[in-house]
Amino acid sequence: MNSTSGIILAISLIIIMFGMGLSLTLNDFKRTLIYPKAVIIGLISQMIILPLIGYAIAVGLGLSATSSIGIMLLAACPGGPTSNMLAYLAKGDLALSVSLTAISSIITIFSIPLIVQLALIEFANQSQLINVDAITMIKQLVVVVILPISLGMLINAKKPEFAAKMERPVKIASAVIFVLVVIGVVISIREVFMDYLKEAGIPAILLNLTTMAIGFTLAVLFKLNRPQAVSISIESGIQNGTLAITLATIALNNAEYSIVPAIYSLLMFGTATLVIVFRKKLGITT
Numbered sequence: 001m002n003s004t005s006g007i008i009l010a011i012s013l014i015i016i017m018f019g020m021g022l023s024l025t026l027n028d029f030k031r032t033l034i035y036p037k038a039v040i041i042g043l044i045s046q047m048i049i050l051p052l053i054g055y056a057i058a059v060g061l062g063l064s065a066t067s068s069i070g071i072m073l074l075a076a077c078p079g080g081p082t083s084n085m086l087a088y089l090a091k092g093d094l095a096l097s098v099s100l101t102a103i104s105s106i107i108t109i110f111s112i113p114l115i116v117q118l119a120l121i122e123f124a125n126q127s128q129l130i131n132v133d134a135i136t137m138i139k140q141l142v143v144v145v146i147l148p149i150s151l152g153m154l155i156n157a158k159k160p161e162f163a164a165k166m167e168r169p170v171k172i173a174s175a176v177i178f179v180l181v182v183i184g185v186v187i188s189i190r191e192v193f194m195d196y197l198k199e200a201g202i203p204a205i206l207l208n209l210t211t212m213a214i215g216f217t218l219a220v221l222f223k224l225n226r227p228q229a230v231s232i233s234i235e236s237g238i239q240n241g242t243l244a245i246t247l248a249t250i251a252l253n254n255a256e257y258s259i260v261p262a263i264y265s266l267l268m269f270g271t272a273t274l275v276i277v278f279r280k281k282l283g284i285t286t
Contacts, residue, residue, distance in 0.1 A: 010140075012177045013081045014148045019170030020088050020098075021152020022163040028095035038093070038224050042100045042232045045215040046078045047107055050236060051115050053210050057203050058123065065123045070260030071203050072119035073248055076112045077261075078104045079238040081144050085174050086238055090276045092231035098149060100235045105141045116247070196263050204264040208271055212237030230275065238272060241265030 032039050054075030058068035080101060087097035156163040215236030219229035241261045248257035 010144055013144050016085055016174050016177055017081060017145055018148035018152045019166060019173065020084065020094055021149035022156050022166050022170065024095055024149065024153050025156060029099065032096055032099045037222060038096050038228045039099055041218050041222055042096065042235055043103060045218055045232055045236045046100065046104050047111060049214055050211050051075045054207055057206055061203055063203060066256045067200060067203060067260055068123040069119050070257045071207060073116060073244045073257055074239050074241065074261045074264055076115040077240040077243045078108060079235055080240045083235050083238040086272045087231045087234045089171065089174055090230050090234060091227060091279050092234060093227040096228055097231040097235055098145065101145060102141060196259050200260040200263040204260055205267050208237050208264060208268050212271060234272060238268050239264060
C-alpha cells in the first residue's frame, strides 16, 4: 500500500478502535491484571512459540534462504490493531487482545533485532545491524490503539446508552474496513501474486494455521474461556505483515524477503474470516 492508502487505513483503524472502546470498561482490563494467566499464555504463544514454529517450518521444508528469512521476519512481527479488529469481529476477548497488542509491541522493539539477526546468521551466513524505530512504534500504538480506545471507554462510562446504540454500526464499519484491507493487499501484489503464491504459499499458510491452532489449544488446555482462546488464537496467527515488509525493504534493503509476508498478509485474512463466520453461524457470544 502507498502512503496515502496507509494514512486512510490508519484513520479508519483509529475510528474502529474508538468504536471498540465504547464496548469496553476498566473492569475488562482489571480482569487481565488480576488474572494474568491469559496474558502470559498469549505472550508465550506470540513471542516464543511463534518464532520457533517459523524456524521449524523453514528448516523442515528446506526453504531457500530468502523465504526462510522472510518467514522469520514475519514471525518476529506479532499483530497490531488489525488483530484487535478481527478479535472483535470474532467475538473474542477484546480487552485481552488489546492488552496483548500493547505488551507485545513494546517487547518487539527488542525481540525483532535479535530474531532477525539470528535468522540472517542461520540462513544467509551474514550479520546485519537491524534498527527498529522504537519511538515511531510507540507513537503508532498510542495514537492508533490506546488513545481512541480510552476515549471510547470514557464515553461508555459517561454515556452508556450512546455506547450501546453504536455497537452495531461499529461492527458493520469494522467488517467494511476488513474487506477493504484484503482488497488493498490483493491489489498491491496482483502482478506477482501467482509467482509469490508458488514460492511462499505453503510455508505461509502452514505458519498461519499452526500458530492459530497452537494458540487456541494452549488456551483450552489452561482452562481459559472461549473468548480468551479465540483472542489468543487470532493474536498468534495474525501477524503485522506491513511491518515485516517494511523491515525487509528498508532495514534489510532486500525486497525478496517481503515475499512470504506479502502472501501471508493475504492468506491470514482468509483463516480469520473462517473463524468469524464460524462463530457467527453458531450464534456464539461467549
